[in-house]
Amino acid sequence: MQSPPRQPQTLAQKLIARASGRAHVAPGEIVNCRVDLAMFHDSSGPRRLKPMLEELGARIWDKERVVLVMDHYVPERDDDSRRIVRIARDWAREQQLPHVYDSIGICHVVLPQKGHLRPGMFCVGGDSHSPTGGAFGAYMFGIGATEMLGVVVTGEIWVRVPLTLRMWWDGRLAAGVSAKDMVLHLTGRFGMNGGDYQAVEFCGPGVQALAMQERMTLSNMSAEMGAQAGLVAPDAVTREWLLAAGVPPEAIEIERWHTDEGVDDSVARTFRFDAAALAPQVAAPHSPANARAVGEFGATPVQVAYIGACTGAKLEDLRAAAAVLRGGRVAAGVRLMVAPASLQDQQAAEAEGVLGTLRAAGAELLPTSCGACAGYGGSIPDGATVIATTARNFKGRMGSASAEVYLASPYTVAASALRGRISDPREVLA
Amino acid sequence: MTAGDSHRVWRFGADIDTDQLAPGAYMKLGIEGIAPHCLEGVRPEFAPKVQAGDVLAAGPNFGIGSSREQAAAALVQLGVRAVIAPSFSGLFFRNAFNLGLLLLTCREAEVLREGERVALDLQAMQVVAGDGRRLACDPIPAFLLEMVAAGGLMNQLRRRLQTNP
Numbered sequence: 068m069q070s071p072p073r074q075p076q077t078l079a080q081k082l083i084a085r086a087s088g089r090a091h092v093a094p095g096e097i098v099n100c101r102v103d104l105a106m107f108h109d110s111s112g113p114r115r116l117k118p119m120l121e122e123l124g125a126r127i128w129d130k131e132r133v134v135l136v137m138d139h140y141v142p143e144r145d146d147d148s149r150r151i152v153r154i155a156r157d158w159a160r161e162q163q164l165p166h167v168y169d170s171i172g173i174c175h176v177v178l179p180q181k182g183h184l185r186p187g188m189f190c191v192g193g194d195s196h197s198p199t200g201g202a203f204g205a206y207m208f209g210i211g212a213t214e215m216l217g218v219v220v221t222g223e224i225w226v227r228v229p230l231t232l233r234m235w236w237d238g239r240l241a242a243g244v245s246a247k248d249m250v251l252h253l254t255g256r257f258g259m260n261g262g263d264y265q266a267v268e269f270c271g272p273g274v275q276a277l278a279m280q281e282r283m284t285l286s287n288m289s290a291e292m293g294a295q296a297g298l299v300a301p302d303a304v305t306r307e308w309l310l311a312a313g314v315p316p317e318a319i320e321i322e323r324w325h326t327d328e329g330v331d332d333s334v335a336r337t338f339r340f341d342a343a344a345l346a347p348q349v350a351a352p353h354s355p356a357n358a359r360a361v362g363e364f365g366a367t368p369v370q371v372a373y374i375g376a377c378t379g380a381k382l383e384d385l386r387a388a389a390a391v392l393r394g395g396r397v398a399a400g401v402r403l404m405v406a407p408a409s410l411q412d413q414q415a416a417e418a419e420g421v422l423g424t425l426r427a428a429g430a431e432l433l434p435t436s437c438g439a440c441a442g443y444g445g446s447i448p449d450g451a452t453v454i455a456t457t458a459r460n461f462k463g464r465m466g467s468a469s470a471e472v473y474l475a476s477p478y479t480v481a482a483s484a485l486r487g488r489i490s491d492p493r494e495v496l497a
Numbered sequence: 498m499t500a501g502d503s504h505r506v507w508r509f510g511a512d513i514d515t516d517q518l519a520p521g522a523y524m525k526l527g528i529e530g531i532a533p534h535c536l537e538g539v540r541p542e543f544a545p546k547v548q549a550g551d552v553l554a555a556g557p558n559f560g561i562g563s564s565r566e567q568a569a570a571a572l573v574q575l576g577v578r579a580v581i582a583p584s585f586s587g588l589f590f591r592n593a594f595n596l597g598l599l600l601l602t603c604r605e606a607e608v609l610r611e612g613e614r615v616a617l618d619l620q621a622m623q624v625v626a627g628d629g630r631r632l633a634c635d636p637i638p639a640f641l642l643e644m645v646a647a648g649g650l651m652n653q654l655r656r657r658l659q660t661n662p
Contacts, residue, residue: 097638097640110524110565111564111565119651122651122655123651123654123655123658124658125654125658140525147525147526148525151525192564193564194563194564195562195563195564195588197564208588209564209588210564210588210591210592211564211565211566211569211588211591211592211595211596212566213566213592213595213596213649213650213651214566214591214592214595214650216650216651216654217595217650217654220654220658225640258558259512259558259561260557260558260561260584260586263584263587264586264587264588264590293558293561293586293587295587295588354512441521441563442516442520442521442522443521443524459516459562461514461516461517461562462517462538463516463517463520463521463538464516464521466521466522468538
């Protein structure tokens with residue numbers, strides 16, 4: 068059999084072609100894919116899946132490929148959350164699920180830390196920030212509970228092959244500027260739905276220079292751009308990180324998973340940015356697309372500074388906050404809350420003195436869960452002006468309809484806590 | 498459904514997000530507990546007054562935000578027949594069809610007025626406005642229209658498992 072000449076393909080096309088068992092797929096085509104991994108949490112998972120599975124009399128297609136993370140309603144704070152978490156725990160036991168992570172961190176951060184993600188995979192998650200997995204060169208996207216039921220029963224899902232929007236970053240970020248600023252800038256530029264449910268690919272020297280968890284922040288907030296997936300081609304940084312997470316070397320394939328040279332403009336559009344020229348970004352209430360340079364916010368006073376979420380409380384984020392707060396103390400009248408994204412990150416931050424720095428600056432340490440980000444664990448007071456490292460500042464999302472939430476990087480949130488007003492971290496670090 | 502059935506229009510603006518459709522504070526409840534709070538932040542009278550068969554006409558980016566399918570399920574629970582908007586969040590789009598809620602991507606959705614009665618012509622993929630004007634909608638893949646007709650993915654899976662257990 069003769070194989071046709073290889074057509075240049077995007078990373079997204081290659082990942083979907085592999086999952087659909089085809090040599091090539093074209094944007095716009097609808098194909099059925101075999102799912103390598105399905106992840107869900109206590110809110111989107113068992114409490115919805117269990118009754119539907121029972122009603123169908125169906126079974127999980129492959130328990131090895133299922134990961135359950137308890138992160139939304141933990142620690143339990145009332146009868147409802149106790150009931151929801153109990154359903155998840157009982158079901159995990161009953162089903163003898165092999166991969167369950169209970170109260171050790173947020174799903175998107177725990178999943179790769181436990182070695183479940185690797186380049187080339189096709190994955191779904193029961194959470195909208197599932198594109199985070201794209202940072203590892205996996206095609207991963209969020210789905211709702213009923214669609215998850217379909218995956219859990221059949222092991223398959225349909226997808227429309229996306230176009231790719233390539234975000235090419237030249238240069239290196241300045242001190243005090245981070246991946247969060249890059250992705251806030253992109254969300255401001257393209258809007259909340261500018262990704263049009265296509266694939267975004269972050270590339271160029273400015274992206275290659277980023278640490279793994281910084282790349283995760285880019286992919287994470289592809290959700291805010293309305294993209295289906297947010298990909299980064301894997302490289303030596305990816306390999307090192309995955310090896311450290313315990314992934315066997317033979318399972319880490321790097322070379323194949325990139326966008327080919329000469330890919331057609333009709334399949335991938337490239338937008339160019341200069342990382343070196345980027346200023347810290349802040350998104351004003353009530354949309355992540357309201358992002359502008361920090362200097363445009365004058366001296367907006369803040370009462371709450373929140374460093375949390377899969378978007379903004381990973382080890383790299385905690386280090387960034389500590390770099391700004393080292394030797395300082397939060398301004399009078401400001402409450403600084405830190406909810407590390409995972410227990411592993413919290414322990415690493417403790418070991419390297421990062422948590423000590425944050426505590427000495429006056430930070431309150433909260434549990435390693437989703438917490439206030441989605442208004443599930445309300446600690447944001449009514450009427451407060453909040454600056455947060457989270458991904459979304461929709462009106463009311465953090466639990467109070469009268470709170471004004473600004474989004475920024477961990478550097479900027481820390482600098483603002485220190486001064487009691489929205490502040491440029493480069494001034495503090497200088 | 499024929500083009501003859503008419504539906505009352507509720508008008509909404511742009512960027513209606515999932516946290517408005519299914520507010521986080523009620524997410525621990527079942528859908529019957531969430532639906533009465535659907536869109537209460539923008540139009541508190543909506544959930545108590547919407548009637549079975551009504552439709553929503555909104556601005557761009559309807560359904561942006563979370564993967565919580567309760568955002569679509571709340572509209573189904575309230576009896577909403579369809580949402581008509583110039584664009585939808587891709588994730589919300591999947592969830593809606595999975596739950597049997599019809600979404601019509603219609604560039605001119607915002608010409609529809611509050612309280613007007615419209616018909617949906619799915620053969621022609623058009624919304625027929627109160628004045629008889631026909632607004633074109635993007636084509637929808639046949640398998641998704643079948644999913645809506647079946648009342649959602651769950652019903653389809655039920656049938657599939659009955660045929661091949």
